[in-house]
Amino acid sequence: MSDLKRLALHDLHVALGGKMVAFAGYEMPVQYPLGVMKEHLQTRQSAGLFDVSHMGQVILRPKGSYEATALAFEALMPVDVLSVAEGRQRYGLFTNDSGGILDDLMFANRGDHLFVVVNAACKEADLAHMQAHLSDTTEVIAVTDRCLLALQGPQAEAALSRLVPQAAAMRFMDVAQVPTLFGELWISRSGYTGEDGYEISVPEAGAEGLAKALLDMPEVEAIGLGARDSLRLEAGLCLYGHDIDETTSPVEAALTWAIQKARRAGGARAGGFPGAARILRELAEGPERLRVGLRPEGRAPMREGVELFATDGTPLGKITSGGFGPSVEAPVAMGYVARAHAGIGTELAAELRGKRQPLTVAAMPFQPTTYKR
Amino acid sequence: MKYTKEHEWLRVEGDLVVVGITQHAAEALGDVVFVELPEPETQVAAGDEVCVIESVKAASDILAPVDGEIVAVNEALADNPGLVNEDPLGAAWFFKMKIDDLGVLDDLMDEDEYNELIG
Numbered sequence: 001m002s003d004l005k006r007l008a009l010h011d012l013h014v015a016l017g018g019k020m021v022a023f024a025g026y027e028m029p030v031q032y033p034l035g036v037m038k039e040h041l042q043t044r045q046s047a048g049l050f051d052v053s054h055m056g057q058v059i060l061r062p063k064g065s066y067e068a069t070a071l072a073f074e075a076l077m078p079v080d081v082l083s084v085a086e087g088r089q090r091y092g093l094f095t096n097d098s099g100g101i102l103d104d105l106m107f108a109n110r111g112d113h114l115f116v117v118v119n120a121a122c123k124e125a126d127l128a129h130m131q132a133h134l135s136d137t138t139e140v141i142a143v144t145d146r147c148l149l150a151l152q153g154p155q156a157e158a159a160l161s162r163l164v165p166q167a168a169a170m171r172f173m174d175v176a177q178v179p180t181l182f183g184e185l186w187i188s189r190s191g192y193t194g195e196d197g198y199e200i201s202v203p204e205a206g207a208e209g210l211a212k213a214l215l216d217m218p219e220v221e222a223i224g225l226g227a228r229d230s231l232r233l234e235a236g237l238c239l240y241g242h243d244i245d246e247t248t249s250p251v252e253a254a255l256t257w258a259i260q261k262a263r264r265a266g267g268a269r270a271g272g273f274p275g276a277a278r279i280l281r282e283l284a285e286g287p288e289r290l291r292v293g294l295r296p297e298g299r300a301p302m303r304e305g306v307e308l309f310a311t312d313g314t315p316l317g318k319i320t321s322g323g324f325g326p327s328v329e330a331p332v333a334m335g336y337v338a339r340a341h342a343g344i345g346t347e348l349a350a351e352l353r354g355k356r357q358p359l360t361v362a363a364m365p366f367q368p369t370t371y372k373r
Numbered sequence: 374m375k376y377t378k379e380h381e382w383l384r385v386e387g388d389l390v391v392v393g394i395t396q397h398a399a400e401a402l403g404d405v406v407f408v409e410l411p412e413p414e415t416q417v418a419a420g421d422e423v424c425v426i427e428s429v430k431a432a433s434d435i436l437a438p439v440d441g442e443i444v445a446v447n448e449a450l451a452d453n454p455g456l457v458n459e460d461p462l463g464a465a466w467f468f469k470m471k472i473d474d475l476g477v478l479d480d481l482m483d484e485d486e487y488n489e490l491i492g
Contacts, residue, residue, distance in 0.1 A: 035403055226429060
């Protein structure tokens, strides 16, 4: 794994028994001795600590006013950036000229600047994209000396509050910068598991101390990428490069909740983002295909790439993510189907090992979310 | 007990051969969530794909280790696939085969040879 980058906490993962695999150019722990299933359930029942330092952290520092930077950033996304209040975070997505998705991300208003977290596999392209489009108004600064840890689960608040009492008062999608003995933490009350919890940006020098302090708590275990994937799948959350990519529009991907009123037809700042023609048309008329939740009958998991058909045999699309949901205790999947077959409860068939197997379009999330709103 | 390169074990039980997967294989697969068993009374040739195991990570096949007839399958695995992780060498047997000549088992690995294979 010589071409792969190593996490700052690599030695800690190895010491914890983490099984390291290649992911997005990094050596990442896919699981620890607990195993994917127990790590998943641990996160749902107590708390799990994830190292997601492979993700890109970026500061957008205005050269002039905050508003000018927010508007320039907004021109890259069908998202209302301007209305995000100080201390709050929002989900966003970069679109291309044909209305596809370049990446999905989180951004926060930190008063005099924005803080952005992007996917690992896209971070170089995202940086270039932001530098190309924001440089008139904004200094685009890659943050490379910090780790990013996610603490997720119903006991996350109790655990983090012991070290950072302020964390308890935060609500879902609040952000805070808090000086601690581990350095200044940049905390958001968010994550990607469907559970309440936090993402914590910590200076590399303090990361091991913070991780160990959390792992020493009885509620917390280290959790690998394997369980991260099954957790986000049960929560109905998209994995970039699988469920969404440069060909899928946000409307097809059922991410219309991320397109606020201000950017829609008739809104205060309608359109004006890449791919607006397609995205606004799909909002008005409906897309040709839609990302849907799928519940296979029986216990056999249906994974990415499995083809989907109407009950009369008409090809409809493919599964983009799928597996066994340890909390749902059944296989769950998501994929794209023609809109006429996207209604909840629609019966479909999937081709699995040469046989047609029944599955049903189902509401997402598969597992109720527990965000602290 | 005999072993194959595909990490299966074979145990002679009367005139039948019982087949399962090794501890090493069960650990490598991770948590097993689904097992698809063959139909009993099926004639199989060595190397035929006869079972599918799905773990939280991926799907894998179990191959018939020798020529013969599958005469019984372990239905308990369909209801409780996690048995494969809990007791791979015992309760989580997959199927029983009738084979013409038990002598073919002599070509398979014994425990020392298998342990050497998995290092």
